[in-house]
């Protein structure tokens with residue numbers, strides 16, 4: 072495996088871990104049943120509006136080991152993917168209403184995160200330590216951090232144009 076590929080799988084593992092714990096769209100988009108559905112032990116009548124609490128799935132200890140801990144390693148060497156086949160991990164939804172922007176979204180998030188990390192060293196503002204960060208979420212149509220992250224680029228690298 073090349074170094075670039077190895078580093079990118081680490082970046083992907085970090086992105087996946089973020090999408091497990093802090094998904095952009097925590098309730099997906101409301102869906103409606105066409106027919107009577109049996110879901111686990113429940114009967115869902117026809118034309119019921121259904122919300123999928125994907126945020127809760129990402130924090131369910133029945134689904135994930137130690138779910139609240141930030142452990143990107145759980146995605147290294149594991150086939151769980153965001154393309155809608157693994158129902159425990161559906162940051163873009165699943166089925167025929169899945170997000171049509173998935174390929175663009177995946178590339179944008181990787182590119183932004185990898186560029187920010189590659190070109191700058193970062194420190195938290197006000198001498199805050201990583202373990203003191205408030206990682207609670209603020210619920211809305213999309214999920215945000217309750218307390219915005221304030222990080223300061225302390226050193227820039229390789230910024231000259233080719």
Ligand code: HEM
Pocket residue numbers: 095096099100101161162163164165167168169170171172173175176177180
């Ligand atoms: C990281 C980036 C993104 C994430 C995490 C995301 C997530 C989602 C989710 C969870 C849904 C609902 C799927 C469902 O209910 O089953 C959705 C729907 C949708 N997304 Fe995205 N999305 C992202 C980027 C984008 C981009 C870049 C575009 C457009 C360029 C886009 C366009 C849409 C549209 C149009 C729908 C509605 C699809 C429908 O109802 O048929 N998304 N997205």
